[in-house]
Amino acid sequence: MVPLSYYLVLSAILFACGVTGFLIKRNIITIFMSIELMLNGVNLSFVAFAAKWHQLSGHVFVFFVMVVAAAEAAVGLAIIIALFRTRETLNIDQVNLLKL
Amino acid sequence: MLHLILFSVFGLICVAGAVNLLLQTHPINSALSLVVVMGSLAVEYLLLGAEFVAAVQVIVYAGAIMVLFVFVIMLLNAGEEERTPGSRVSWLLGIPGVLALTVIVCWALLRSETGTVGLGGVPQADKAFGGARDLSELLFHQFLLPFEVTSILVLIAIMGAVVLAARPDSEPGRQG
Numbered sequence: 001m002v003p004l005s006y007y008l009v010l011s012a013i014l015f016a017c018g019v020t021g022f023l024i025k026r027n028i029i030t031i032f033m034s035i036e037l038m039l040n041g042v043n044l045s046f047v048a049f050a051a052k053w054h055q056l057s058g059h060v061f062v063f064f065v066m067v068v069a070a071a072e073a074a075v076g077l078a079i080i081i082a083l084f085r086t087r088e089t090l091n092i093d094q095v096n097l098l099k100l
Numbered sequence: 101m102l103h104l105i106l107f108s109v110f111g112l113i114c115v116a117g118a119v120n121l122l123l124q125t126h127p128i129n130s131a132l133s134l135v136v137v138m139g140s141l142a143v144e145y146l147l148l149g150a151e152f153v154a155a156v157q158v159i160v161y162a163g164a165i166m167v168l169f170v171f172v173i174m175l176l177n178a179g180e181e182e183r184t185p186g187s188r189v190s191w192l193l194g195i196p197g198v199l200a201l202t203v204i205v206c207w208a209l210l211r212s213e214t215g216t217v218g219l220g221g222v223p224q225a226d227k228a229f230g231g232a233r234d235l236s237e238l239l240f241h242q243f244l245l246p247f248e249v250t251s252i253l254v255l256i257a258i259m260g261a262v263v264l265a266a267r268p269d270s271e272p273g274r275q276g
Contacts, residue, residue: 002107002147005209010111010144012209014137016202017118023194027181029127029173033134036165037118040141043157050230051148056238059153059230063239066160067250071257073165077172078264084176085268093184 007048014041028083028090032076039069106147110140125181131169138162150230 014037021034043062050058080090087095117136124130138161145154239247 002103008209009206012205016198019198021122023190026184030130047145047148047150060243062153074257074261078261081265091182
């Protein structure tokens with residue numbers, strides 16, 4: 001028997017890794033992967049709570065999160081391709097036209 | 101006991117993959133460690149009795165989405181990451197904030213009362229918990245409207261991806 005809190009702690013660690021990657025990474029594709037990591041961490045806590053309360057709605061929410069992640073990946077990677085075509089770089093420090 | 105061992109092994113693989121994602125400088129190495137994270141998360145879902153979610157995790161996340169990432173990395177010929185300093189605010193406030201938040205959340209979870217209740221996969225009484233049949237009954241009755249709305253979302257995402265990634269010089273409606 002694994003306590004519920006262990007799953008939640010694992011989920012929190014994954015989410016923290018995602019946030020850290022979002023902050024320290026400079027490559028826009030890796031930043032995007034960090035966002036996927038955060039979504040995965042949240043999914044784990046959804047499934048853990050679904051198992052705890054015997055509610056299948058948690059699984060349904062995981063599906064919706066996956067759909068949103070897939071849509072986000074498709075649109076985001078298309079934006080990255082368009083960005084690379086105009087700016088010839090993947091480094092986010094060189095994409096700073098909006099910076100004051 | 102077996103559950104705890106499996107949870108620990110795959111949880112450690114999961115965290116190792118996530119940390120490796122942060123340490124690697126080449127995006128393809130980060131992408132492959134993310135595949136490892138998603139694969140071991142699928143095993144964790146199986147331990148929680150979520151069979152269908154585990155299958156979808158492998159097919160959609162580790163399959164489709166990561167193939168998309170690897171394909172874009174190959175298409176853009178992404179090389180080693182340049183280590184530019186980046187924002188100072190994110191280093192001074194972001195990293196300590198994330199660390200503090202994680203430690204506080206973990207401490208609160210590990211000492212809470214409800215967290216100590218054991219979760220051991222599928223109870224024998226309802227074997228089908230998390231199977232495709234139960235899930236689809238819920239999805240197509242109670243969550244029918246959100247399901248249809250997400251299909252529209254996916255359709256819009258497909259069209260948006262095509263429009264965004266199309267070459268700017270190719271006019272819409274013209275062949276080639």
